[in-house]
Amino acid sequence: MADAEIIPLGTRGRPGRGSGSTKPSSAARTLAGPAARGSGRRPPQPPEAPPPAEPGQQDGPEERVDEPGPTPPAAARQPEPAPEPTVQVRERGPEGGIPxxxxxxxxxxxxxxxxxxxxxxxxxxxxxxxxxxxxGDYAVDEFGFDPELTQRFLLAAVRPLKEKWFRIEVRGAENIPAEGGALVVSNHSGTVPVDGLMTMVSVHDATGRHLRPLGADLVFRLPVVGELARKAGATLACNEDAQRMLSTGQLVGVWPEGFKGIGKPYSERYKLQRFGRGGFVAAALRTGVPIVPCSVVGAEEIYPLVGNIPALARLLGLPYLPVTPFFPWLGPLGLVPLPSKWLIEFGEPIRTDVFSEGDDGAADDPMLVFNVTDQVRETIQQTLYSLLVQRRSVFG
Amino acid sequence: MTRVVLVTGVSGDLGGQVARRLAADPGTRVVGVDVVPPRGDLGEVSFLRADIRNPVIAKVIAGEGVDTVVHLSVRPPGERGGARPGGSSKEHDVIGSMQLLAACQKAPGLERLVVRSSAAGYGASSRDPAMFTEDQGPKRLPRAGYAKDVLEVEGYVRGFARRRPDVAVTMLRTAEVVGPEVSSTFTDYLRLPVVPTVWGYDARLQLLHERDLLAVLHHATVDGVHGTFNVAGDGVLMLSQALRRLGRAPLPVPVAALGPLAAASRRPLLRRVQRELTGYLVFGRGLDTTRMREVLGFVPAYTTEQAFDDFAAGVRPGPLDPVAALRTPAPGLAGPAVPAVATGADHG
Incomplete structure (x- = not known):
């Protein structure tokens, strides 16, 4: 029995309560938790293997079995594989995370x-x-124009289209006045008014000024489109709004052909339609601001309009329902514009203050309005032809 | 010479305040008329319980020697006070105005008529100009509701002005009025914790502070100019922006679903909003106030933004209030309160 004293507790090597079994006892298994259960079959380690038979030593464990209290689990713990999972968990804390x-x-x-x-x-x-x-800590102007949102979000969102998709080349940007009111008059084409958007981005990138477009009432009737249009600085194409903007020194953009221009068939591309009733010229004459003709080449090819569904368009309250070689046949894929190469040229400004000088009724003189309208229209048409000649290919 | 002012709709919040303010002027006697007794103290105003639809009003005008009539009983929907017993508001507002003007026409001593109208008469549509001037009319004629009443009353007033060119008629088309004290369909709508908005649209709001409304009515009564004037604060707020400042959560609803939503809701407020404000919440409305400044000679103390911030300060915080609190308060936010009081003192 003297030998039994030097044997440390729990080094007997045998799992369980020293019953002679190689499997851990049920109590040890419960203590070890579920993770250790599968490893219970692992054989005990060799140094702690049961010592050779010696009658005196055999009695030792037998006696201890009867001891009450915490001793039996303590004896069982060390040779057990059971505590391993707890050790693993403790290790995961400092080393598993990223500092x-x-x-x-x-x-x-x-x-x-x-x-x-x-x-x-x-x-x-x-x-x-x-x-x-x-x-809500920002300011909008009386037309609902939100400069911050336009500059940081709306223009930034369409800029890749301008630079990467249409690869727009801007010419004559120096013809846009650096300050004061001016009226940019442009041709309109492309089935969907993408040319308006592109002109806005181009003007902003070239001069830092915001082009304030005048839009048809359909734009403001449509949900989302109308909201974004107002926030981007658009307002209704009517004389009151045009004059209000021009007289406060804004750069206003107008597309006098309207739906006649944008919705014309592909076969009539680059043929200017009638320029409305010359209302834009009257507005410029009343406010004495210069008219900057703008010619856009390339927009005609983005959605070649080959057909129209008038009945459905009437039903939806739209001026036309376009049919292109890809729409509606390809579904949403048909909405992707063709990547034509664009040229935008701003012509020399046409001064209107010379007409209104000393003559307040210049804007009410229909002949004068008609002549100026025709001059603007001719300038744009001629520029379109010369740009078309210079263009190497549609997608070049 | 003592001026005698007749104020209609005096039991309403606005009518009572205008009447008290006018009565405070020296040399002015104010007679207030309404169909229901006033709730508060009217001070020196002598109250007369009478219906403007009744011919007795002509006797009042003649008997009291009234030289100025301030017609305030055409109230925007939902404005608190001065209930309209017996029949619809249309009956009271439109027919009452007609009768009142008929009585005024027969009053030889009448010199001035001030009518509170509303910019709601301009309607709201996609074909509206950004700012309405006084010479423009609605692009689409309203078929029902307050806007139609306003247009009809304005028609009667114009007819009266033609028949009595010797009377200076001042018609004030006020923008939506906000302020800590105002209760109308519009302000109650903004006070909802979750505000149904129209999906895909963001309205431009141009607002008028309640004190400016009082001030302009006082100004028009004391030294008014013949004509029609838009009255609104400067500048524009977007509805989405206003809701963010209020910390309100918007609930965008397609415009076609607004009617069913209002019908399904148990709040009568939503039905009123749907009936009266749908167009306004879709397109908003801007007013050109040049004539107000240059001809009428009135300058509002609050811009739209200041008026709204004053209103927002008195509103129970909304669910998104922590986000709204991120806003750096504009400098001089409390500024206009002082000049507004001073304006009142000048007149009073």
Whole structure:
């Protein structure tokens, strides 16, 4: 029995309560938890294997079995594979996660990737922008124009289309006055008024000024489109609004052909339609602002209009329902515009203040209005022809 | 010479305040008329319980020697106070105005008529100009509701002005009125915790502060100019922007679903909104106030933004209030309150 004293507790090597079985007892299994159950069959380690038979030692465990209290589990614990899972869990804490400093570094480098060099300032700007938008802390003008949203979001969203898809080449941007009211008059084409959008982006990128488009009432009747149009600076094409904008020194864009121009068949491409009733000239004459003719080449080819479904268009309250080689046959895919190469040329401004000088009734003189309208129309038509000659190919 | 002012609709909140303010002017006697007794104290105003639809009103005008009539009983829908017993509001507003003007026409001593009209008469449509001037009319004639009443009353007033060219007729087309005290369909709508909006549209709102409304009515009564004037604060707020500032959660609903939603709702407010405000919430409305400044000589103390912020300060916080609180308060937010009081003191 003297030997039994030097044998440490729990090193007997046999799992369980020393019953001679190689399997852990049910109590040990319960303590080990479910994860260890499968490993219960592992044989005990060799150094702790049961010592050679010695009658005196055999009695030892037998006696201890009867001991009450915590001893039996303690004896069972060390040779057990059971505690292993708890050890694993403890290890996962410090080593399984990514340290906070790593996170910070990753975010910083991602921000630098997205925003470039001075990412800190730009990220702060972005946050400030979001804060202003979400709390309603921004200003719109009386037409509902939201300069911040337009500059940071709407124009930025269509800019890739301008630069990568249509590869727009702008000429004569110096003809747009740097300040003061001016009326940009452009041809209209392309089934969907993408040319208006592209002219807006081009003018903004070339001069930093916002082109304020005049739109048909259909634009403002349509949900979402109408909302975005007002926020982007558009207003209804009527004399009151045009004069109000021009007299406050805005750069106003107008497409006098309207639906006749945009919805003309592909066979009539680059043939200017009637220029409305010359209302835009009257507005320019009344406010004495210059008229800048603008010719857009390339927009005719984005959705070649080969047919129309008048009955359905009437039903939907639209001026026409286009049929192109791809729409509606390809479904939404047919909505992708063809990547034609665009040229936008701004012509020399036509001054109207010379007409209204000393003659307040110039705008009410129908002959004068007609002549100026015709002059603008001819200028645009001639520029269109010369641009078409210079263009190498439709998609070039 | 003592001026005698007759104020109709005096039991309404606005009528009572205007009458009290006018009565505070020296040398002015104010007679208030309404079909229901006033709820509050009217001070020096002598109240007369009479129906403007009754010919007795002509006797009042003649008997009291009235030289100025301030017609306020055509109230926007939902405005608090001065209930309209017996028949519809149309009956009271339109027929009552007709009768009142008929009585005025027979009153030789009458010198001035001030009518509170509303910009709701301009309607709201996709063909509207950005800003209405006084010479423009609605692009689509309203078929029912307050806007139609306004147009009819304005028609009677114009007829009266033609028949009595010696009377200076001032017609004030007011924008939607907001302020901490105002209760109307529009302000109650903005006070909803979740605000149904029209999907795909964002209305331009041009607003008038309640104190400016009081001030302009006082101004028009004391030294009014013959003519029709738009009255509104400067500037425009978008509906979405206004709701963000209020911390309200918008609930965009397609315009076609607005009617069924209002019908299914148990709130009568939504039905009123749907009936009266749908067009306004889709397209909004802007008013050209040049004539108000240059001809009428009135300058509102609050811009649209300031009026709205004053209104928003008195509104129970909405569910998105923490987001709205991110806004840096505009400098001089509390500023206009002082000049507004000063304006009142000048007149009073």
């Amino acid at each position: 906070a400093s790593e996170w910070v570094r990753a975010v910083a480098s991602a921000a630098a990737e997205v925003f470039g060099e001075d990412w800190e300032r730009r990220a702060a700007e972005l946050l400030a922008f979001l804060r202003r938008r979400l709390s």
